[in-house]
Amino acid sequence: DAGITQSPRHKVTETGTPVTLRCHQTENHRYMYWYRQDPGHGLRLIHYSYGVKDTDKGEVSDGYSVSRSKTEDFLLTLESATSSQTSVYFCAISEPVGEPYEQYFGPGTRLTVT
């Protein structure tokens, strides 16, 4: 299994508070992604990173920011959590050399915003 961990695994927070989710990898993969999974929507890309300090928006980036100061860590911040951000969040990694965009997923973080 690819070495990807997410923390926390479960979190309950109140509307309006900032929340940071962490993704940590031990595979030295260049690309890292944050997705949210909601019933009926599958996985939707929030942000991704193609290198340290290099990030870009996905299709549902409003209300989220990311940072990547080291290859192994990719942080997702909900600047002011809203109930619509209640979801399961997955981190994924990939290395575009050799295996084209085959992604490896973390175990997920279940976030509830009350």
Next chain:
Amino acid sequence: AQSVTQLGSHVSVSEGALVLLRCNYSSSVPPYLFWYVQYPNQGLQLLLKYTTGATLVKGINGFEAEFKKSETSFHLTKPSAHMSDAAEYFCAVKGYQKVTFGTGTKLQVIP
């Protein structure tokens, strides 16, 4: 932009029956296509992928998929369903620097 459409959000089959999960893609360039599986309370894991070459692709757990350019399809099949196949399955297509996923199909296997 690349996209995939999965037909049927829920599919039920009897144990031992054929599994067929449908995926159609849209891509302006020759596509790289993937099927992922998600078991309850877990992340996704790769079942199989098509990049170039042979259009019939074999994956883990007895699954296979056939790339049909003329039909823009990449359907997932397994000859005989097992109870352990109950999961959610996602089709995906590679785009520029990222992958786009379908909305998923939940497979129920009836004993």
